[in-house]
Amino acid sequence: MGLEWMYWTKPTAIFFTTIFLMLCGMLVWELVSPTIERRGFLMIPTTRGTRFFLGLLGSAYIHLAWLGFTDLALWYGTILSVAWLIIVMRWG
Amino acid sequence: MDKWPDNRAWFLVLPAFIIVAFSGIIPLMTVVNYSLQDIFGPGEAVFVGTEWFKEMLGNYRLHAALWRQFLFSGLVLLIEIPLGILIALAMPKRGWGVSASLVILALPLVIPWNVIGTIWIVFTRPDIGLFGVGINSLDLLEVPFDHTAKPLYAWITLLAMEVWHWTPLVALLAYAGLRAIPEAYYQAAKIDGASAWATFLYIQLPKMRGVLTIAVLLRWMDSFLIYAEPFALTGGGPGNTTTFLSIYLVKLATMQFDLGPAAAFSLIYFLIVLLFSFAFYQALLNVGRGEKG
Numbered sequence: 048m049g050l051e052w053m054y055w056t057k058p059t060a061i062f063f064t065t066i067f068l069m070l071c072g073m074l075v076w077e078l079v080s081p082t083i084e085r086r087g088f089l090m091i092p093t094t095r096g097t098r099f100f101l102g103l104l105g106s107a108y109i110h111l112a113w114l115g116f117t118d119l120a121l122w123y124g125t126i127l128s129v130a131w132l133i134i135v136m137r138w139g
Numbered sequence: 140m141d142k143w144p145d146n147r148a149w150f151l152v153l154p155a156f157i158i159v160a161f162s163g164i165i166p167l168m169t170v171v172n173y174s175l176q177d178i179f180g181p182g183e184a185v186f187v188g189t190e191w192f193k194e195m196l197g198n199y200r201l202h203a204a205l206w207r208q209f210l211f212s213g214l215v216l217l218i219e220i221p222l223g224i225l226i227a228l229a230m231p232k233r234g235w236g237v238s239a240s241l242v243i244l245a246l247p248l249v250i251p252w253n254v255i256g257t258i259w260i261v262f263t264r265p266d267i268g269l270f271g272v273g274i275n276s277l278d279l280l281e282v283p284f285d286h287t288a289k290p291l292y293a294w295i296t297l298l299a300m301e302v303w304h305w306t307p308l309v310a311l312l313a314y315a316g317l318r319a320i321p322e323a324y325y326q327a328a329k330i331d332g333a334s335a336w337a338t339f340l341y342i343q344l345p346k347m348r349g350v351l352t353i354a355v356l357l358r359w360m361d362s363f364l365i366y367a368e369p370f371a372l373t374g375g376g377p378g379n380t381t382t383f384l385s386i387y388l389v390k391l392a393t394m395q396f397d398l399g400p401a402a403a404f405s406l407i408y409f410l411i412v413l414l415f416s417f418a419f420y421q422a423l424l425n426v427g428r429g430e431k432g
Binding site for chain 2: 062107
């Protein structure tokens with residue numbers, strides 16, 4: 048069975064590989080040092096996984112907002128998303 | 140007793156994971172692939188980048204459908220959750236009445252969804268339907284009732300159908316939550332001379348939080364993704380006044396065959412559902428947690 052019907056493209060393949068690798072990284076991180084639930088600037092008790100999820104979800108919304116409200120290159124949105132991901136992971 | 144150090148039980152989750160992978164993750168990946176391409180036919184696709192996302196984000200029909208969807212889901216939650224709790228409180232606690240009311244409540248839940256739409260078409264028809272003929276014979280309305288005649292009538296019919304169909308689920312969940320409260324809590328409340336309202340507010344409601352979380356999440360997601368019932372009942376009309384997100388999405392994908400835009404649309408849709416489900420889940424999980432420290 049081929050995968051033609053999935054219409055893979057290089058950008059989407061890179062995208063999903065990145066997500067997959069990040070999830071693997073989270074797993075390894077968890078095995079090396081288990082997460083502790085804490086409360087950050089998000090005001091809700093979060094584990095590392097919750098913050099990761101919020102980081103990715105926020106990144107998706109940042110990209111959508113970037114497309115919807117600006118005509119600038121999407122790369123700036125991506126940079127902003129990475130910054131958001133780091134901020135949420137560290138202080139969220 | 141020592142904690143069992145072996146975590147191999149996690150492998151038992153594997154079948155569920157594989158099923159989710161095939162029914163959820165692979166289709167989702169395909170949709171992401173679609174959303175970045177213009178697909179003309181099998182094997183003929185052109186990479187277009189984020190063009191569809193830009194187009195969909197500026198699409199006024201999508202905006203209208205989105206607000207309609209929020210209004211609908213909001214109304215559904217506002218009606219079904221309190222009504223479900225009320226029904227659960229009023230249900231008998233022992234005796235033959237328990238089974239009887241459980242069976243009656245479960246009836247709407249086992250009917251196929253498009254059949255529900257058809258039932259309500261017949262029920263509200265102004266020429267033969269019980270409700271349609273009944274309300275029109277009262278001669279109260281300026282425009283005779285017909286769910287295809289006015290947007291308001293279509294909405295009332297849709298909401299009535301949705302409430303009839305799904306309030307029993309909320310009621311059953313709430314009832315299960317109520318049954319799980321130990322009798323000692325009520326005895327303590329009685330000793331303290333608590334009123335029925337105080338008992339509800341400080342014992343029953345907090346104890347039902349878990350099941351109500353599930354009820355709110357299920358009803359939110361299901362009503363946000365509703366398709367079969369409005370498709371059967373109104374088909375999105377009159378005009379576009381009951382065209383919810385999924386109805387518009389299906390029009391886009393299967394009738395106009397705009398796979399790219401439809402895929403971009405579904406991803407935006409997916410993100411909205413994800414965000415709201417997370418927010419509801421967190422809100423219900425943390426409610427009252429702060430008070431007790």
